[in-house]
Each structure stands twice: as structure tokens, then as C-alpha cells.
Amino acid sequence: SLSDRLTGVLKDLRGKGRLSDADIDATCREIRLALLEADVALPVVREFIKKIKVRAKGAEVHGALNPAQQVVKIVNEELVGILGGETRRLQFAKTPPTVIMLAGLQGAGKTTLAGKLAKWLKAQGHTPMLVACDLQRPGAVTQLQVVGERAGVTVFAPHPGTSIGGGENELGVTAADPIAVAEQGIAEARNKQYDVVIVDTAGRLGIDQELMAQAAGIRDAVQPDEVLFVLDAMIGQDAVSTAEAFREGVGFTGVVLTKLDGDARGGAALSVRELTGQPIMFASTGEKLEDFDVFHPERMASRILGMGDVLTLIEQAEQVFDAQQAEATASKIGSGELTLEDFLEQMMAVRKMGPIANLLGMLPGAGQMKDALANVDEKQLDRIQAIIRGMTPEERANPKIINGSRRLRIANGSGVKVSDVNQLVDRFFEARKMMTAMAGQMGMPGARKNQR
Ligand code: GDP
Numbered sequence: 001s002l003s004d005r006l007t008g009v010l011k012d013l014r015g016k017g018r019l020s021d022a023d024i025d026a027t028c029r030e031i032r033l034a035l036l037e038a039d040v041a042l043p044v045v046r047e048f049i050k051k052i053k054v055r056a057k058g059a060e061v062h063g064a065l066n067p068a069q070q071v072v073k074i075v076n077e078e079l080v081g082i083l084g085g086e087t088r089r090l091q092f093a094k095t096p097p098t099v100i101m102l103a104g105l106q107g108a109g110k111t112t113l114a115g116k117l118a119k120w121l122k123a124q125g126h127t128p129m130l131v132a133c134d135l136q137r138p139g140a141v142t143q144l145q146v147v148g149e150r151a152g153v154t155v156f157a158p159h160p161g162t163s164i165g166g167g168e169n170e171l172g173v174t175a176a177d178p179i180a181v182a183e184q185g186i187a188e189a190r191n192k193q194y195d196v197v198i199v200d201t202a203g204r205l206g207i208d209q210e211l212m213a214q215a216a217g218i219r220d221a222v223q224p225d226e227v228l229f230v231l232d233a234m235i236g237q238d239a240v241s242t243a244e245a246f247r248e249g250v251g252f253t254g255v256v257l258t259k260l261d262g263d264a265r266g267g268a269a270l271s272v273r274e275l276t277g278q279p280i281m282f283a284s285t286g287e288k289l290e291d292f293d294v295f296h297p298e299r300m301a302s303r304i305l306g307m308g309d310v311l312t313l314i315e316q317a318e319q320v321f322d323a324q325q326a327e328a329t330a331s332k333i334g335s336g337e338l339t340l341e342d343f344l345e346q347m348m349a350v351r352k353m354g355p356i357a358n359l360l361g362m363l364p365g366a367g368q369m370k371d372a373l374a375n376v377d378e379k380q381l382d383r384i385q386a387i388i389r390g391m392t393p394e395e396r397a398n399p400k401i402i403n404g405s406r407r408l409r410i411a412n413g414s415g416v417k418v419s420d421v422n423q424l425v426d427r428f429f430e431a432r433k434m435m436t437a438m439a440g441q442m443g444m445p446g447a448r449k450n451q452r
């Protein structure tokens with residue numbers, strides 16, 4: 001997969017102390033191949049590689065990151081850029097109902113998405129209604145009704161018993177054509193005060209004039225606030241021509257990538273935003289209604305790079321730590337020489353970054369530690385700080401000397417119980433061990449030196 005290849009390419013850089021222009025060229029060649037193999041469109045690949053090269057060659061030596069990490073950081077930032085930078089939120093109408101129309105090929109995942117989106121909107125306090133405008137495929141209406149029932153939302157549709165193309169349903173809708181159903185669905189939503197209407201439409205197996213004409217007709221009739229182009233992430237190079245055809249034939253305001261749970265090579269995600277200029281807004285990752293989320297460019301980039309959110313961590317750390325101090329601390333962590341003084345400094349820096357649990361959640365494999373620390377509240381951190389401040393510099397530098405009588409003195413001095421001091425000291429030794437192990441896994445500067 002793209003992720004495996006990129007990870008491999010970048011891993012090869014890890015041992016290097018300095019990167020020559022030749023190293024960067026070779027790396028870029030590999031990245032280029034990986035992207036092309038993942039079906040990223042050629043113009044997108046060209047532009048991407050050009051940016052990486054210029055930035056990697058011009059990069060200044062940075063105290064906190066080794067050259068390989070620096071390339072990873074650049075690749076990551078450019079990936080995020082290509083994926084759209086920031087998540088774009090849904091645009092709601094000033095006067096409800098907000099109309100969201102789904103468009104895309106047959107099998108892309110529109111009907112499934114209708115249910116997912118409805119459930120997601122409902123959880124946020126909206127009152128969505130689904131409108132079944134796919135009258136093409138037998139069973140499409142029933143499928144939407146099943147999905148709507150699972151999501152716990154109303155579905156406006158021709159009655160299942162009536163033959164498509166005629167007859168009336170229980171709401172008095174004549175199922176003459178999808179445009180009529182769409183219009184009546186919106187009117188119904190307005191009357192009953194649903195605040196969002198999601199219009200499911202028909203797709204074809206391939207791009208087709210009749211399909212485009214029908215979708216455009218529905219669009220004109222319902223004047224949607226959003227047209228979401230639903231794209232199967234697994235269709236490879238065809239993603240580009242399909243997106244292009246829908247952009248011309250119907251026009252869309254956002255993209256939803258589906259089937260990202262599959263063996264998706266990531267190419268679609270990387271091409272579609274860049275080529276259509278429209279943001280990817282949601283991602284679908286399975287058949288169940290819960291397998292759905294807002295699309296996060298940074299997360300997708302990390303996923304493609306296969307590195308958890310380590311990069312976000314590096315970035316935040318950079319903002320807060322002075323680079324040199326960070327390097328010194330990293331090498332102390334790597335070699336297990338961290339002192340309580342460093343611990344205190346780190347804690348102060350970490351507190352500036354935000355809730356400690358969030359930060360830990362970004363580390364790969366830190367799930368357990370995160371759980372353990374999820375309950376550590378800010379008051380407790382204050383207490384820890386007070387205890388460390390109650391220690392002499394010698395004690396902070398060499399915590400091993402903190403014996404029973406010293407613990408009693410520290411407890412009295414900082415207004416806590418001896419058991420609190422015991423707990424802190426124990427925890428410190430444990431944390432130091434864990435951080436040293438983790439630094440080794442992450443290839444931090446100090447740890448690297450140690451491993452050799
Ligand atoms: P439509 O023709 O565009 O309405 O597509 P459907 O919603 O009927 O989906 C087509 C098939 O893809 C169904 O079997 C869905 O269960 C499946 N599907 C939809 N979204 C996803 C997804 O994100 N992941 C996986 N694995 N399957 C999906």
C-alpha cells in the first residue's frame with residue numbers, strides 16, 4: 001500500500017545524520033513511484049514532488065529533528081495541504097431546511113451515506129429527513145427505508161407497494177419522477193419542520209448523459225445548499241475522470257470518500273481535492289452506520305505515512321520547547337537519565353500544550369498510558385509540582401537519594417502526605433522507564449545514539 005511504501009522510503013533515511021541533495025533526489029524518486037502506484041494523478045504527483053524537493057533542500061538544520069524526521073515532517077505537511085488543509089464544515093441554510101443532495105456512481109455508497117449522515121446530524125441535535133429519489137434501481141427505495149429506520153430518521157418515499165412511475169403513497173405523493181419526489185420531499189420537510197433534508201439519488205455504473213441530466217434536474221428543483229459527490233476510494237485512476245464528469249454535469253460543493261476501510265490505495269483522496277478544488281468533507285470506513293466521520297486531512301496524512309499522529313506531537317513539542325532544550329531532554333530520556341528537575345520542566349511545557357491525556361493519545365501504543373492518566377486532573381498536577389518544588393536541587397537531580405526521612409521533610413514542606421511523595425517518586429521512575437522505551441521506538445535523537 002501507499003502507506004507501506006512511503007514508510008519504507010522514509011525509514012531508509014532514518015540512519016542518516018545528514019541528507020545530501022542526492023539523498024533527497026533518490027527519496028523523491030521513490031515517493032513519486034509510491035504515489036503513482038497508488039493511482040495518484042500525474043499532475044498532482046509532479047506538483048507534490050516539486051514542492052518536497054524545494055523544501056527538503058532548503059530546509060535549515062533544526063535542533064529538535066534529525067534530517068530524516070525533517071523530510072517526514074515536510075512530506076506530512078505537503079500531504080495535509082493536498083488533502084485540503086483544514087476540515088470544511090457543512091454549510092447550513094439560513095432558513096431551514098438545509099438541503100443536502102448526494103450524487104455519484106451506482107455502488108459508490110450514497111444510500112449508505114444518507115443513513116450515516118442522518119445519524120450523525122441527529123446526534124448533533126438536528127432533525128434530518130431522507131428523501132428517496134433513486135427510482136431507477138429496483139429495491140433502492142426499500143434500501144433507503146431500511147437505512148433510515150436504523151438511523152432512526154424519517155424517510156420520504158413512494159410507497160413500497162406502488163409501482164414506480166405511478167400510484168400514490170400514504171403521503172399522497174405521486175411517484176411520477178424523481179424530481180417530483182424531491183420537490184414534494186422538501187415541501188414535506190418544510191411543513192413538518194425537519195431542519196435538514198438529505199436527497200438520495202440514482203447512480204449508474206458508468207458516466208452517463210441521462211444520469212447527469214436527471215441529477216442536474218433534481219439539483220435545479222431542490223436548490224441544494226450542499227451537493228456531496230460520493231466517491232468510492234477503491235476505484236483508482238477512474239476517480240479522476242468520474243469526479244471531473246460530475247463536476248461538469250452536476251457540480252458539487254464537497255466530496256465524501258467511501259470504502260476507506262478497504263484496500264484503498266489513497267490515490268483518490270490525494271487527487272480529488274487537488275483536481276476538483278472541492279474539499280473532502282466526510283469519510284466512510286465500513287458498512288455500519290457508525291463507520292463514518294468528518295474527514296480530517298491531518299489524520300489521513302498520518303494514515304498514509306503510517307505513523308500515528310507522531311508528527312502532530314513533534315509539531316506541538318516544537319512550538320513549546322526551545323529546540324536545544326528539547327534535544328537535550330530527548331537524549332536524557334533516551335538514555336534513562338531524566339531527572340525530576342527535567343520532569344518538572346517537561347510537565348510545565350506539557351501543560352502549556354493542553355490536556356495531558358490528549359497529548360498522550362497521540363503517541364502510538366500509548367493507549368494504556370493514556371487510560372491511566374485520563375483521570376489525572378489538573379489539581380493533581382499542581383500537587384506534583386508542589387512536591388517537586390519542595391525538593392532540594394540535589395534530590396531533583398538524583399531522585400534515588402530520596403529516602404524515608406527526606407520524604408517526610410518534603411511532605412511537610414509541600415503540605416502533602418508522605419504517601420503522596422512516595423507515589424510521585426514511584427511514578428517518576430516508572431514514567432522514566434516507559435519514556436525511555438518509547439523514545440527508542442520513535443527514533444528520538446538520544447535513543448538513536450544509545451541503540452548504536
Ligand atoms: P449507492 O449505489 O451509491 O447508493 O451505494 P450503496 O449505499 O448502496 O452502497 C453500495 C455497497 O457498498 C453496499 O453494499 C454498502 O454496504 C457498501 N458500502 C457503502 N459504504 C461503504 C464503506 O465505507 N465501506 C464498505 N466496506 N462498504 C461500503
Ligand code: MG
Binds near residue numbers: 110111112134201
Ligand atoms: Mg443507492
